[in-house]
Amino acid sequence: MATSCFADRLAKHVPLSDAEKKALARxxxxxxxxxxxxxxxxxxxxxxxxxxxxxxxxxxFVILPDGSRQILRVxxxxxxxGSASTIYSRAPESLVALSDTIVCPFxxxxxxxxxxxxxxxxxxxxxxxxxxxVALTDRLASLGRTSARARVASxxxxxxxxxxxxxxxxxxxxxxxxxxxxxxxxxxxxxxHVNRMIRQMEQEGLISRTNGRITLRDMGRLExxxxxxxRHKDMDLDWLPQPG
Amino acid sequence: MATSCFADRLAKHVPLSDAEKKALARxxxxxxxxxxxxxxxxxxxxxxxxxxxxxxxxxxFVILPDGSRQILRVxxxxxxxGSASTIYSRAPESLVALSDTIVCPFxxxxxxxxxxxxxxxxxxxxxxxxxxxVALTDRLASLGRTSARARVASxxxxxxxxxxxxxxxxxxxxxxxxxxxxxxxxxxxxxxHVNRMIRQMEQEGLISRTNGRITLRDMGRLExxxxxxxRHKDMDLDWLPQPG
DNA sequence: GTGGGGCGTTTTGCCATCGTAACAACAAGG
DNA sequence: CCTTGTTGTTACGATGGCAAAACGCCCCAC
Numbered sequence: 178m179a180t181s182c183f184a185d186r187l188a189k190h191v192p193l194s195d196a197e198k199k200a201l202a203r204x205x206x207x208x209x210x211x212x213x214x215x216x217x218x219x220x221x222x223x224x225x226x227x228x229x230x231x232x233x234x235x236x237x238f239v240i241l242p243d244g245s246r247q248i249l250r251v252x253x254x255x256x257x258x259g260s261a262s263t264i265y266s267r268a269p270e271s272l273v274a275l276s277d278t279i280v281c282p283f284x285x286x287x288x289x290x291x292x293x294x295x296x297x298x299x300x301x302x303x304x305x306x307x308x309x310x311v312a313l314t315d316r317l318a319s320l321g322r323t324s325a326r327a328r329v330a331s332x333x334x335x336x337x338x339x340x341x342x343x344x345x346x347x348x349x350x351x352x353x354x355x356x357x358x359x360x361x362x363x364x365x366x367x368x369x370h371v372n373r374m375i376r377q378m379e380q381e382g383l384i385s386r387t388n389g390r391i392t393l394r395d396m397g398r399l400e401x402x403x404x405x406x407x408r409h410k411d412m413d414l415d416w417l418p419q420p421g
Numbered sequence: 422m423a424t425s426c427f428a429d430r431l432a433k434h435v436p437l438s439d440a441e442k443k444a445l446a447r448x449x450x451x452x453x454x455x456x457x458x459x460x461x462x463x464x465x466x467x468x469x470x471x472x473x474x475x476x477x478x479x480x481x482f483v484i485l486p487d488g489s490r491q492i493l494r495v496x497x498x499x500x501x502x503g504s505a506s507t508i509y510s511r512a513p514e515s516l517v518a519l520s521d522t523i524v525c526p527f528x529x530x531x532x533x534x535x536x537x538x539x540x541x542x543x544x545x546x547x548x549x550x551x552x553x554x555v556a557l558t559d560r561l562a563s564l565g566r567t568s569a570r571a572r573v574a575s576x577x578x579x580x581x582x583x584x585x586x587x588x589x590x591x592x593x594x595x596x597x598x599x600x601x602x603x604x605x606x607x608x609x610x611x612x613x614h615v616n617r618m619i620r621q622m623e624q625e626g627l628i629s630r631t632n633g634r635i636t637l638r639d640m641g642r643l644e645x646x647x648x649x650x651x652r653h654k655d656m657d658l659d660w661l662p663q664p665g
Numbered sequence: 666g667t668g669g670g671g672c673g674t675t676t677t678g679c680c681a682t683c684g685t686a687a688c689a690a691c692a693a694g695g
Numbered sequence: 696c697c698t699t700g701t702t703g704t705t706a707c708g709a710t711g712g713c714a715a716a717a718c719g720c721c722c723c724a725c
Contacts, residue, residue, distance in 0.1 A: 239562050241648050247562035260551045266657040269555050285660055292547070293662050296540035303536070303547040306554065307504045311513050313557040318483050318491035320564040321609030325683070356701060365565030367684055372703065404485050413510040416529055418537050569711065600673060614711055616675060 181205050183229040183281075186255035186343070187301055190412065194420040197295050204291070205229050205281035217258075217272035217280060224262035226282045230254055233278025234354055237270045238362065248363035250313075251275070251336065251355070255343055260306060263288065276354055297418050304414060311408060320365045323404060328364040329374045331403030333384070337393060338407050350392035425449050427473040427525075430499035430587070431545055434656065438664040441539055448535070449473055449525035461502075461516035461524060468506035470526045474498055477522025478598055481514045482606065492607035494557075495519070495580065495599070499587055504550060507532065520598055541662050548658060555652060564609045567648060572608040573618040575647030577628070581637060582651050594636035 181202035187193060193201070208231060211217060218224060220239060235252040249270055252258050261269050263285055274280075292299040312335075319328050333353075341347045353360075357375065358368035366374075378384050383399055385392045393399060400406075425446035431437060437445070452475060455461060462468060464483060479496040493514055496502050505513050507529055518524075536543040556579075563572050577597075585591045597604075601619065602612035610618075622628050627643055629636045637643060644650075 237558075239558075241562065241566055245566045247566045249558045249561060261555050264548045264552050264658060265555065265652065265655050267655055269652065270558065289544070289660055289662060292544040293540060296537060296543055299540055299543040299547060300533070300536040303543060303550060304508045306547060306550045308508050310550065310554055310557065311505050311509065313554065313561065314481075314483075314493045314514065317493060317557065317561055317564065318485065320561065321606075322485055322489045322491045358701080362565075368702085369685080369704090370683055373683090376703080408509065408513065411509050411511055414508060416533060418533060601675095602673080611712055612674085613676085613713080617711090620675080 181229075182231050182255045183257065187298075187305075189342070190305070190414045191301060191417055192420055197298055197420065200291055200295055201298065204283045204287060205231065207283070208279050208281050211274040211278045211280055213274055213276050213278075215274050217274060218262075218268050218270075220269065220271045221267050223266060224259065224268045225285050227260060227262055227285060227288060228258040228272075228283075229281045230256045230258055231279040231281055234275040235272055235278060235280070236275050236359070236363075237272050239270050246362045247365070248359060250309075251363065253339055253343065257302070257305070275359075297420065300417055301414070304417070308408070308412070315406075315408070316364075319403075325366050325370050326374050326377070327403045328366065329360070329371060329378065329403075330383075330399045331405040332360060332364050333391060333393065334396070334399055334403055334405045334407070337391075338409055342409055349394075349396075350390055352389060353391050354389070425473075426475050426499045427501065431542075431549075433586070434549070434658045435545060435661055436664055441542055441664065444535055444539055445542065448527045448531060449475065451527070452523050452525050455518040455522045455524055457518055457520050457522075459518050461518060462506075462512050462514075464513065464515045465511050467510060468503065468512045469529050471504060471506055471529060471532060472502040472516075472527075473525045474500045474502055475523040475525055478519040479516055479522060479524070480519050480603070480607075481516050483514050490606045491609070492603060494553075495607065497583055497587065501546070501549070519603075541664065544661055545658070548661070552652070552656070559650075559652070560608075563647070569610050569614050570618050570621070571647045572610065573604070573615060573622065573647075574627075574643045575649040576604060576608050577635060577637065578640070578643055578647055578649045578651070581635075582653055586653055593638075593640075594634055596633060597635050598633070 181198065181204070183204060184193060184198040184201040187201065188198070217228065217235065230252050232254055235258060236248050237250045237252070237258070238246055238248045240246050258280070259272060319331050336353065337347070337351055340351050356368070357371045361368045361371040379386060383395050385394055425442065425448070427448060428437060428442045428445040431445065461472065461479065474496050476498055479502060480492050481494045481496070481502070482490050482492045484490050502524070503516060563575050567575070580597065581591070581595055584595050600612070601615040605612045605615040619628070623630060627639050629638055
């Protein structure tokens with residue numbers, strides 16, 4: 178059977194039948210290489226495609242009329258991207274590759290057939306979009322009610338924990354692959370202030386850096402500072418119908 | 422057939438079969454009255470229930486360790502509430518009634534059966550949760566990258582447009598039913614500053630107020646100020662499977 | 666009717682946080 | 696070598712938070 182990183186991801190939550198895996202793999206039949214910095218989707222463009230991210234990193238963002246940018250979400254391999262085009266005819270957000278990536282585009286009619294034929298997968302997608310929703314509300318609380326310092330801390334922990342979902346090898350350090358300006362645009366700060374906070378945290382021994390690689394030196398305190406909770410531990414999908 | 426405000430809401434997007442309507446109506450078999458201010462769900466509590474909001478208003482929020490509150494979402498009749506409990510065993514957010522309300526709780530196993538038997542409804546729920554996701558990213562951009570003035574403007578417009586989805590009678594005024602402190606907690610400001618902005622906007626003739634009722638006097642300028650786009654106009658669910 | 670009590674709004678003064686602008690240092694890559 | 700992009704650093708100032716109090720309003724008890 179063809180491997181599918183999307184099926185692999187979903188299978189981390191619930192067991193999948195072979196038929197389901199095969200159907201999911203079909204979404205990834207048309208892998209497309211995208212160079213770092215290339216646009217995958219432009220805001221307001223008519224969209225009928227969605228994507229599974231197979232390799233590399235992608236971000237979604239919007240540009241406000243005054244030119245400032247808000248990064249909405251950073252995506253990692255196995256993530257399902259562009260779900261907004263299931264319901265809006267024009268893209269509400271832009272997608273750009275943060276590194277050289279491989280995305281697998283598929284038409285929403287392919288998704289339709291999948292949802293139609295594999296109700297259990299439809300339910301699963303619904304559940305996972307609820308998890309995404311919670312991730313967004315967590316960041317909303319972060320932007321709305323916490324200090325710059327707390328936002329940086331929770332942002333680092335969030336990226337760290339998400340990377341660890343798929344990469345077991347990570348223990349305490351990771352490649353952020355984001356400029357400080359991008360971090361700022363994700364958590365509502367300027368690059369200058371992100372820099373202040375990061376250097377401060379480095380001085381205090383909370384983190385350390387060696388050419389772009391971040392090492393978390395005191396996760397306990399970082400969690401406190403960022404008011405961060407790792408949601409991944411608390412998932413429960415056992416109540417879904419069994420496969421078959 | 423029993424009326425179901427949830428079915429009515431969904432039917433605004435796509436036609437539903439009688440069987441689907443009936444199945445949706447079953448979710449609302451146990452209406453429960455909730456007094457203004459009463460908790461419907463407490464953060465970190467074990468949850469197995471979800472809700473359809475039939476009447477009144479509800480908000481979801483979290484309290485941070487320093488006591489500050491972030492309001493995550495305000496809900497109106499026909500909204501589907503508490504979707505996080507589909508995937509997390511403990512509630513990531515609290516739910517409280519903003520007015521005297523009627524909610525219809527149902528167990529997630531009832532949802533399971535619905536998703537299982539009516540794949541088209543499952544798909545529809547998935548799509549609508551994607552719309553919710555976009556609503557959240559819009560507010561994320563608002564909190565991360567816009568001024569206090571812009572946040573207030575877009576917040577008012579957002580509530581206004583959401584009320585108008587179900588209540589055709591609304592033309593330019595509505596009952597906000599939120600204190601300025603609550604507005605602030607929703608958009609990341611203090612009540613003091615919300616007050617400053619609202620009075621400023623009133624002085625400029627952008628809005629006017631009479632005992633809690635807001636009238637939007639210049640929606641065009643409000644949309645500009647808030648960098649607001651009404652997403653409701655742009656929905657497209659026609660590609661879903663047909664009923665039957 | 667009168668006198669609270671509670672709740673929300675209005676108002677003020679002060680000041681911390683964070684943004685703006687500008688530039689230096691440095692690395693990578695053509 | 697020059698260009699381009701990222702990080703580091705500073706000075707200055709605006710936005711919006713904080714604390715505190717007054718005000719208006721509604722409801723209730725007396």
